[in-house]
Amino acid sequence: MTIPNIASYIDYTLLKPAATARDIDALCKTAARAGFAAVCVNGIWVERATEALHDTTVSVATVVGFPLGADPVAVKVAETEDLVRRGADEIDMVISIGHLVAGDIDYVANEVRNVVHAAKGHVVKTILETAALDNVQIEAGVRAARAGGAQFVKTSTGFHPKGGATREVVALLSKFAGPAIGVKASGGIKDLETARHMIAAGATRIGTSTDLTEFGS
Amino acid sequence: MTIPNIASYIDYTLLKPAATARDIDALCKTAARAGFAAVCVNGIWVERATEALHDTTVSVATVVGFPLGADPVAVKVAETEDLVRRGADEIDMVISIGHLVAGDIDYVANEVRNVVHAAKGHVVKTILETAALDNVQIEAGVRAARAGGAQFVKTSTGFHPKGGATREVVALLSKFAGPAIGVKASGGIKDLETARHMIAAGATRIGTSTDLTEFGS
Secondary structure (H helix, E strand, O other), X not given: OOOOOHHHHEEEEEOOOOOOHHHHHHHHHHHHHHOOOEEEEOHHHHHHHHHHOOOOOOXXXXXXXXXXXXXXXXXXXXXXXXXXXXXXXXXXXXXXXXHHHOOOHHHHHHHHHHHHHHOOOOEEEEEOOHHHOOHHHHHHHHHHXXXXXXXXXXXXXXXXXXXXXXXXXXXHHHHHHOOOOEEEEEOOOOOHHHHHHHHHOOOOEEEEOOOOHHHHO | OOOOOXXXXXXXXXXXXXXXXXXXXXXXXXXXXXXXXXXXXXXXXXHHHHHHOOOOXXXXXXEEXXXXXXXXXXXXXXXXXXXXXXXXXXXXXXXXXXXXXXXXXXXXXXXXXXXHHHOXXXXXXXXXXXXXXXXXXXXXHHHHHHHOOOOEEXXXXXXXXXXXXOHHHHHHHHHHHOOOOEEEEOOOOOOHHHHHHHHHOOOOEEEEOOOOHHHHO
16 A cells, blocks of 8 residues: 555654653654654653744644543643643543443543543544453444544553554544544554554554654655 | 561552552552551542541552653642642652753752642652663752652652662662651562562662552561
8 A cells, every 4th residue: 555645644752751852852853854744742842842843844742641541630631731831732642541441431521522622622632542442442432532522543652561553453443433533543653564554444643653764755 | 677567668559540440449448458558549549549548547649740750840730739639648759750861950859849839748759760760860869859848759650661669779769868758669569578678678668559468467
């Protein structure tokens, strides 16, 4: 499968806790040169990334409730408001995995709705952490994300010991999501070949932290 | 080494993102029966744990900026305020590891100071994530924690791929901390023998998620 302009699918990601300002600058430089969709950085770096990318087409995505998703709704809302104020264009939030596992879909839909409201029109991606879920839970998670008004469902944080995106799970998300919302594949995507497979399976955005200039070609 | 009443050292911990209300209830029940110092749970479960433990001596500890530590200070402050309002007795906060690695000790001391202020007199433990640090950075981290007014330094989140507490690092923390503040050893402590070694090395609190009723003896 040939993907025209694959760079436009890429959220170029650096979420390691020991990342420094210098690492963030390098990330932004690569993203700008390659014409990636976005960088994805921790909240502490949003202002720096926004400044570095202000005259480019690269968006700044950041994370909320990351990577455990186990903050109260009010905390996720306060975090979202703060990060949007700092210039974040996109919010990748982790849902409450425990509530989804326990079948409390209303709880999850409600927290998504509150974060979407706090994001004031900016793109919200809901991270389901699919490695922790069975297929019934994944379908319920997509339902909650749609009910809450999110623009994307996203497979993984990249921090779960059981791994990240698979082609199968991306295809499943794509089926449940329908054409209404996007699908972001993330976690363990380390080469162009894998990225292409994810897009073929239905991904409309790819998260990767691998420094592959080939994504820019 | 014999440790009298080792139970009083234990922060009985459940931070897995897929934990459910039922898991939290079981955690609290065990902690109450054993007479542990505290349970340590994600923010979403603070109210439930506080209610379950209200007529016991077990404190409720929770986490801030966890486990990456890469939230802006304002977000850590808002999170702390929210969790104290929900009933948290103790706040285990992760410092900005990237700033510590880059040598910006003032930044770290300032965020600790702000969280300590937001905690309104409740115990604050600063998690350094020592597996990501060299000894010079660890000493600087302890200095920042002390300057910021924290009551404890704590080794690890338990989520870092390079591991958690070691006897060597606990001894080092204990040396740098002096008698002024406590040392919490956490991450990978799975048996009573290891807990005893940590206490001998200078730990005054032990975080463990292993269900060991032997800790209660």
